[in-house]
Amino acid sequence: MEKVIVVENLTKAFGRFKAVDQISFEVEKGEIFGFLGANGAGKTTAMRMLCGLSIPTSGKAIVAGYDIRTQPEMIKKNIGYMSQKFALYEDLTVAENIRFYAGIYHVPEKEIAPRTQKLLERLGLEHEKDSLVKALPLGWKQKLAFSVAVFHHPGIVFLDEPTGGVDPVTRRQFWEMIYEATDSGITVFVTTHYMDEAEYCDRVSIMVDGKIAALDTPANLKKEFDANNMDEVFYRLARNASRKAD
Amino acid sequence: MHPEKPIEMKQFISFVRKEFHHIFRDRTTMAILLILPVLMLLLFGYAINTEVKNSKIAVYDPSNDTYTRAIIEKMQASEYFSVVKMLKNEQEMSEQFKSGEVKMVIAFSENFHENLLHTGDAQIALIADATDPNSAKSVVNYATAIIAGYQLESQQLQQIPFQIDTQIKLLYNPQMKGAYNFVPGVMGMILMLICAMMTSISIAREKEMGTMEVLLVSPVKPAMLIIAKTIPYFFISLINLTTILLISVFILGVPVAGSLFWLLALSLVYIFVNLSLGLVISSVVNNQQTALLISGMVLMLPVIMLSGMMFPIENMPVFFQWISQLIPAKWYIIGVKQIMIKGLGFSAIMPQLAVLSGMAVLLIAISIKKFKYRLE
Amino acid sequence: MISCNNISKKYKKVQALSDISFEVKPGEIFGLIGPDGAGKTTLFRILTTLILADEGVAAVNGLDVVKDYKLIRERVGYMPGRFSLYQDLSVEENLNFFATVFNTTVEENYALVRDIYQQIEPFKTRKAGKLSGGMKQKLALSCALIHKPTVLFLDEPTTGVDPVSRKEFWGMLKKLQQQGITILVSTPYMDEASLCDRIALIQKGRLLTIDSPGKIADSFKKTLLSVSSENMSMLLTDLRAIPEVESCYAFGDSHHITLKNRTSEYKQEHSDSRRKMADDITVIINNLKVNLEAKNHINVIIKEIKPGIEDCFMELSKNNM
Known part of the structure; x- marks a missing residue:
């Protein structure tokens, strides 16, 4: 299998505090990789490094074939990113948002129209094309944000708590979109606080105190920790975390 | 409670x-x-700063009498002006401005002192480069003030009748700061x-x-x-x-x-x-x-x-x-x-x-x- | 303790709340459960006297939210959804400030907040902005409790907080309940419903149901099956293709499905036909299994299960589209 993310002893220290402490893992092409951890465990810092936004203190990582230390610009061209906090411009219309992202990711001009059409059809948003994003229900916004994040056909898409606060039905539709994306070969790197969503991942890593405390398929993790569900697995690992503050 | x-x-x-x-x-x-x-x-x-210090000026003085020389001296003595050139004819004036070397030219009329004494009507033209209108205005104001000052002085000495162009701004701000x-x-x-x-x-x-x-x-x-x-x-x-x-x-x-x-x-x-x-x-x-x-x-x-x-x-x-x-x-x-x-x-x-x-x-x-x- | 009668609220074009009525009994933990945009925050703001309803009346502690707003403000504790502390003040300074705001001192009511505050006390000189999510939440709760309120309003206190901190937080709420404080709490996490005494499910400004979590689960009328196989993604598509399947959603490591034309109502009402029903289900499960195995699914496991709050929410919200 092709490896799209290779991380070796990646470390980020702020003064003497090691936010991310020598983590190593690999993610395969087309995989859904769940990246879990308590608040302050170092998830965000690690994710920032992988997206080429922050330089590691030591260790290395290759994302989509590029070194995060020397080729962050190439990485940014080849990944998609979506977060719960910021995804779309509320005061632009649906079409304008798509056009904007297509522009910054250099989607070929003649591709934009047909891809936009397909996207709108897929989401059933044809009639909302010219509505402002802020007028859409949250669930639609999140689905649209995801579609926009993969609009330029990136190799990997990073999703930072994409489903927070979304209603149960939409949350599931969202995951079905993730499945579809992986079927077309996109690798998904996702963080979530919903433990049932951890079950949808092919493999899950759980960070505790800056280190990866466990990494395996949900089934194996449950077996290993003798737990009924991922919630229990997470609780057993993160309960003893010494790091309580960021 | x-x-x-x-x-x-x-x-x-x-x-x-x-x-x-x-x-x-x-x-x-x-x-x-x-x-x-x-x-x-x-x-x-x-x-x-809208104040003017050591502005370069040129003088055209066809009269060249005691009175005009005294005014030129006053100009030169003040911290605002330095006379860099004496012009020989009116044509030189426009050349000075074109080259941008001087901010202002002071031109006296002919037979200045004589006219002043007899007709009470002598003329001084202050011609300023107004590409920067604010500083041009200041330069002209300063020059007027100096001339007026000199007129006042000589009036006390010689009792010559002429109009004084009073600068109200100088009243509370004598240095024009x-x-x-x-x-x-x-x-x-x-x-x-x-x-x-x-x-x-x-x-x-x-x-x-x-x-x-x-x-x-x-x-x-x-x-x-x-x-x-x-x-x-x-x-x-x-x-x-x-x-x-x-x-x-x-x-x-x-x-x-x-x-x-x-x-x-x-x-x-x-x-x-x-x-x-x-x-x-x-x-x-x-x-x-x-x-x-x-x-x-x-x-x-x-x-x-x-x-x-x-x-x-x-x-x-x-x-x-x-x-x-x-x-x-x-x-x-x-x-x-x-x-x-x-x-x-x-x-x-x-x-x-x-x-x-x-x-x-x-x-x-x-x-x-x-x-x-x-x-x- | 809290009562709401026919409360409606409209913002320009959006109907934020329509005809909301419910009551919270003294000493209860009452959960308002629903996704973002359901109207939870609007309802909280009406009850905490911050905004006025267009229609309906509401009372807290027997006091009218419009007329007696000053008295209510002295007696309730409120923790808004956003992080509402001064980021540039230290933990200690925040707590002291809010104590004086409420005409009291930290010493006076320390007993009430001790359990919670002790966990963050080691960091008392740290700026609130530099705390982790879980600790901010504890500080905010301490600040809301410092004047010993009779009713506590917590608007989405656990949103964005990791599962471990969430469990701890609910543990704290249980302790507060034992001290006689009535708690109205909202959350988008359906799994937190079981921790409340009673809950109201809310969506698009309407209440779907109000009851104890157990009774709401009991009122689920349909047969609910959990299905799993080796290929979960394909299983979802295949299940949806089966005509008898009414709805099919992923639920962690299995999919939950309901079937058409089958309700479990019989079960309670016609005890004679109970055996027949049970047989029926076995038959159905077998048929389903055969059907799926024919589509190359391996390790197919199908069980009849009890519905959770999330199943109920999804079922009820169908009628509220």
């Missing part, structure tokens, strides 16, 4: 303490607030900036952060909340006022000619006006950005353009003159000039004090009335 008064006092003190914490912990903003007046004064004092004009302006601007802008921003921040929501769902009285907000900025503006006065007296050489007491009294009233203006703004905005824009654009611009700080109000179209009456800074700047520069007393600033006090009362009333004790 708790006794009412001490509790309210305690709440108030703890509010004020909190506000000071906010200010002291935001080092950058605090530094800006304290250094801004200094920077502004120095900027106006040295960089954006720009500082006399911009120090009051900067005072008006800084005090408004600190009081109105910072107060409105700090209240808007509470709304933005969601802390306002918690404070509203508490027994705290709205009036106390907003008064506590203004206290720290009141103190900061006093510090600024002191800095401005110290700099202007000791560095820029602008004395406080009149009563310091009335200058401070006028400033206090002006500060109150602006604090309450900040409160009024904060009652209509919900985030810091709008607060900044409103106090920045809606307050600052008129102060700069219409308060008489930069442009004389008398020269404005009537409509703008009328609007300028509504600008607190206009009244304050006039009042400050009366005391600081002209050295006049209380009676001279009565109208300004009255207008500003009226504005303060009105704005405080509006801000208390407009304070929302709910979120909408």
